[in-house]
Amino acid sequence: MPIPADAPILTSAAMRAAEAACAAAGTSLSELMERAGAAVTDCAWRMAAGAPILILCGPGNNGGDGYVAARLLRERGAAVRVAALAPPATDLARAAREAWAGEVEPIDDHLSPAPVIVDALFGVGLTRPLAGDLARCLRGLADKRILAVDVPSGVDADGHRDWEPPLPAHVTLALGVLKPAHVLLPAARNCGDVLLAPIGIVADRAMRSLPRLAARSPNAGSHKFNRGMMLVRAGPMAGAAGLAAAAGLRAGAGYVVLSGGDDAPFSAIIAERGANYAQRLGDKRLGAAVIGPGYPASEALDRDVAAAIDAGKPLVLDAAAIDAALPRLGRVTAILTPHEGEFARAFPDLAGSKIERARAAAERTGAVVIYKGADTVIAAPDGRVVAAWPGSPWLATAGTGDVLAGACGAMLAGGGDAFDAAVAAVGWHIAAARRIGPGLVADDLIRD
Incomplete structure (x- = not known):
């Protein structure tokens, strides 16, 4: 599936600034998280088509998006489970976790997979590749259908470093805008099909994906020299x-x-x-x-x-x-x-x-x-x-x-x-x- 056309691209730092500007304009960060979780819900619901869903949540706001999606999916009647790497470490993620009334399993070697797995472990703020026991555990889930929230965990969102994620995505849901990892190799190969969820971010369009281009056509006044x-x-x-x-x-x-x-x-x-x-x-x-x-x-x-x-x-x-x-x-x-x-x-x-x-x-x-x-x-x-x-x-x-x-x-x-x-x-x-x-x-x- 082609990348969304003519979509803005922001680095991690620019995305944080855009979120802050959105909050300053009157849309709270908790509202942005709710919108992001709702978008993840819609995408996971379609991918699962009634099959069970496992959501992997990290300690940051990417994990918060996962908790919101889990709550909304359960409200729709989906068979959804949540597994967490660690307790929430931000106020937004803690509030999202508290709103999830279900059990939270640990992410370890005993974790039972599901046909569809939502990767909400780490978003654009990751500063090092995933390794050790966590990477080994995630690789054991890679044969399932994987939906990554914003970027696959273990990918450098800004495209500086060639990290290989242990859980490549079949579908990546970009939140608000695209990130460099969605359009630069080798990360783009690990994102699968990239979808864009508009959540209300107003972005600078100096950097964007390839637009849809109309063919240049001559008009009634054209001749061989003014065509070029x-x-x-x-x-x-x-x-x-x-x-x-x-x-x-x-x-x-x-x-x-x-x-x-x-x-x-x-x-x-x-x-x-x-x-x-x-x-x-x-x-x-x-x-x-x-x-x-x-x-x-x-x-x-x-x-x-x-x-x-x-x-x-x-x-x-x-x-x-x-x-x-x-x-x-x-x-x-x-x-x-x-x-x-x-x-x-x-x-x-x-x-x-x-x-x-x-x-x-x-x-x-x-x-x-x-x-x-x-x-x-x-x-x-x-x-x-x-x-x-x-x-x-x-x-x-x-x-x-x-x-x-x-x-x-x-x-x-x-x-x-x-x-x-x-x-x-x-x-x-x-x-x-x-x-x-x-x-x-x-x-x-x-x-x-």
Whole structure:
């Protein structure tokens, strides 16, 4: 199931601040807990379909949500049990525990499982991985249907650390907003299907999941140049540039020039041997240039990147072209499309979660950064972020990055904000891959 579209994402600290702001505006934290517990109740009720439910409660407010859900499920007539790791340690959790009239079992090796287990042990505040007897006990329950409250226990909610939870979830119910763990690997794999429960949190939307994107369509006043003229500079491996050029046409550019390529996948692409590169860069109709696909590091690449920057045209920079451009970025509008290895080479000093590293790279360079991967992150210099998990695993094949670069060029050539162009290109790329499905190769994306 896809992640909820266009949903805000907050770190643990930002979530605590949003909860405090909600309380200051008149909604008490106990009311938020009641809403969270009601959402857990609805989800567990549907998952169980009449089967018994076991709720595991921790000592904090995540456990409090579990106690509320247990009370509400019993009121509905569900066969529900509660097991606790420790007594409640917060006022809110204690009040929720007192409102639960049933027995509370210990979590130990003698705990009897149930077909559906609600993991309300630890939420976003966990500071260390689960280990020892608790982890062993939880692993013994992992063959049941698991509903995680907010995040699976043992996951770093902010995506900094690669902790492996002992109880991966089949369904994770995000409370109020998404968290970085829901959209970043490896944590996202352990969240299963992520559902979002709106509980009244008003969140900053600077960081969000991939929105649902409408296809860009020409109108009655469109012609090939105002739809976007795009230039792709070919290197020694001209097939990669040809993929980028063809993707530009498929993604909506009205006029595409392949400079330095003898051949092109489509006859509608203007393929030139390369002598006109400088002249093409000077064309006032040119909306964007793409450099890097199939173009390894060389003096020729350095010259071509420098010429494009000097021309002042919006750029899409892929692979080795990113390194060639780094010293001069900030002078032009640019989208960078590194994969993991290219990102590490260009920004070896950046640390933190993938979101934090992408954001830092965008701020440093003044460019929009598409940090590619199964959990692609798009970051703007002004701090905006879109996380595009899940993509399509079939995109893990040669040439698909060249296609994405071409789609970025098309979206950028059409005018408007570079970050919006990058988000639209990633959305187009993923949607095309999902339509094609198993067996996809890069050429399929340009022929779809």
